[in-house]
Amino acid sequence: MSKGLTKRSENYSQWYNELVVKADLAENSAVRGSMVIKPYGYAIWERMQAQLDKMFKETGHMNAYFPLFIPKSFFSKEASHVDGFAKECAVVTHYRLKNTEGNNIIVDPDAKLEEELIVRPTSETIIWNTYKNWIQSYRDLPILVNQWANVVRWEMRTRLFLRTAEFLWQEGHTAHATKKEAIEETKQMINVYAEFAEKWMAMPVIIGTKSDSERFAGAEETYTIEALMQDGKALQSGTSHFLGQNFAKAFDVKYLTKENKEEFVWASSWGVSTRLMGALIMSHSDDQGLVLPPKLAPFQVVFIPIFKNDEQLAAISERINPLISELREKGITVQFDKRDSQRPGFKFAEYELKGYPIRVAVGPRDLESGQYEVARRDTLEKSFVAEAELVDYIENLLKDIQNNIFNKAKERRETTTQMVDSYDEFKKIIEEKPGFILAHWDGTEETEELIKNETKATIRCIPIEGNKEEGKCMVTGKPSKQRVLFAKAY
């Protein structure tokens, strides 16, 4: 399982599939670029889901579910939106198969749909078509709805986790009476994402807005959180869009104000996807495998008994079962690996590969001494801890690991983020020491395009926080209001 991991660690996507997903679906192009998420990987996604869902509910949202198939006619109402997605839609044209002679299954030509159905690439259109019926008065607003779902985007090129044809995500779609409120919602949700990324994934992010060319199709403003992976490439990890009245106008969603005036509603949408799992893997993993933040690890602690026979195992179990109960009462997730089919050394390596934050080894020797060997995944350090102190020690160590991997990631980002004032220096750094670059830009699409073509670096975002010093564009010398964030991106 771990064969070749060290050598391949520079190319994360090479070993995800050995670790958490199985991607070998396709002899058939229809599932090209999809992925099977294995149980352990899915457990990580469930932890992420649970926390995000909690945060959405704490900010007043409720979950709903809308159909997978969207009639083509819905989809073509918002012009820039359809332009953005038209090239990557899977389309359902028939509803029946037919078994011909020789067991040859074909699509029944008589079963053609009158109107084709689009497999949702995102749900704005079907949701706004529905909101039209939900909204009449200012009393119906705001509508604060989220959906957990799968979507399909027929990308020309796929990358495991980062850009699969089908992916799992959450999409929030809100409707508001005023522009101000919709913008506040948009900003609130990007802050929720940033908090989740930093406090739970232990992944530092930079919040900002997208340039015109990178903005979501149909949005007036796109907020993003941008993270830096260990190889110096940036990953867009979550977005929140202020949609203005674009979808309200396209789907004719109006409400009556207190003054009995008819107005279009204002909208936001926001989402994060299983791409976050890719981000998590690429932020922290090392040559030994995954490193998971304790807050998202499916299991935070694993106990490995070291035994030669059933009597020894029974003696070990008797001593550590009360400890496990005590840990569980504190809300710590614990696994006790009693398998006799693998040797301890194999298990050590296996749990390191899977990123369990803490491993405790207990053998006859330790029962006598009353001290257990505790190993932490982030630093691979081991220490002996007295039985009486173990529960408190683990509780503190989990917090310590969570902080430590965040700080490590942040430090790494800071040492690979540079302020650059000349375009020559920019080109040199992008080539030699990839990472974030803060530089001045004249705000035009032409300059952005030029930089992209010459260096492959793109504007990841226009940061919201930090120094807002004015300056001159590093390419054209024209005035710039603030530095923007550049990087090569996934």
Add this chain to the structure above:
RNA sequence: CGGGGUAUAGCGUAGUCCGGUUAGCGCGCCUGGUUUGGGACCAGGAGGUCGCAGGUUCGAAUCCUGCUACCCCGACCA
């Protein structure tokens, strides 16, 4: 869709140029034994339409033709 590459057991591969025993090796898997505090060892064993279709030949993983899929680089993108 353009450029490059690859396809041999569950995974990784040798063999292909120059056709010739029963297609070899490592990991993994199964059985037995010895082991068990950092990925155990010994012995035995199972597992292959050599991507698919056609052709050349006494004989094809190997040569020819066509097709398909995957990977990498671009364009596209959560």
